[in-house]
Amino acid sequence: MKLAAIDIGSNAARLQISTVLYNDNLVSFKRVEYVRFPLRLGHDVFNFGALTPESEARTTKLMQAYKLLMELHEVEDYMACATSAMRESSNGHEVAKRIEAQTGIKIHIIDGRKEAELINNVVVQALDDKQYLHIDVGGGSTELNVYENRQKINSKSFKIGSVRLLEGKETKGAWRKIEDWVEENIDSSQEVVAVGTGGNISKLFNLASKISETETTRDEIERIRNYIAGFSLDERINRLRLNADRADVIVPASDIYISVMKWAGADRIIVPDLGLKDGIIQLVYAHLGKRKPISY
Secondary structure, three states, X not given: OEEEEEEEOOOOEEEEEEEEEEEOOEEEEEEEEEEEEOOOHHHHXXXXXXXXXXXXXXXXXXXXXXXXXXXXXXXXXXXXXXXHHHHHOOOHHHHHHHHHHHHOOOEEEOOHHHHHHHHHHHHHHHOOOOEEEEEEEOOOOEEEEEEEOOEEEEEEEEOOOHHHHHOOOOOOOHHHHHHHHHHHHOOOOOOEEEEEEOHHHHHHHHHOOOOEXXXXXXXXXXXXXXXXXXXXXXXXXXXXXXXXXXXXXXXXXXXXHHHHHHHHOOOEEEOXXXXXXXXXXXXXXXXXXXXXXXXX
């Protein structure tokens, strides 16, 4: 059985198709297809407050392409979720309805709480009983979650992200709000380990020297950030071989991860290969087992 997740973010839209595997009483998911396309919806929304007809047309074409891929893979069920850009767009819901009418793909525009919940459902599997600060930086928002003994203690969504920073459209006082929240919610008397999710931290982690298969240090992330920042945008694309839509946002995204880790006193960061798309896959599987339609 194959299931699929579509994640429409402020920078890119992703399709993941996974096969459901059964081993005794354990269920796992094996990725068989992954496609990422840089729609950059955040550029419209953070500058103009709404999605332009051009962005709507591109999103519609992409959903048609994703639908064809799901049909070729004979996907049994799927879910499409849109996050910061579409939920802040004044015409986001209208655009979603028109895309559904043309493609048959229903787009669920989810709030920051639901976004964090879906990501948390998979991230918690990588944790033990330590204190963790989960940092998920998207194009338009940053989700922070504090864990102790694999239980979420607190969480908060902030309107600051890689595309929003690039466009100079972060909410006034956003940095201070994050710093205050971290100081209020992290127990400084015990060690805290950061957990990073998102495309930018994954790319930084791939370039960094590692402590283990899934862990590196804050100093190493900062070193890689400064190394990349020393190149022009053109050099990042041609010499460092970064995708164009990654080359311009990776430094502002790095600044969020590094700043939050410093405020928390976290010297190490775990980067599991997990994210919103994996949380969506789990949700689809849960609803399929109950034979209930997915809705909010």
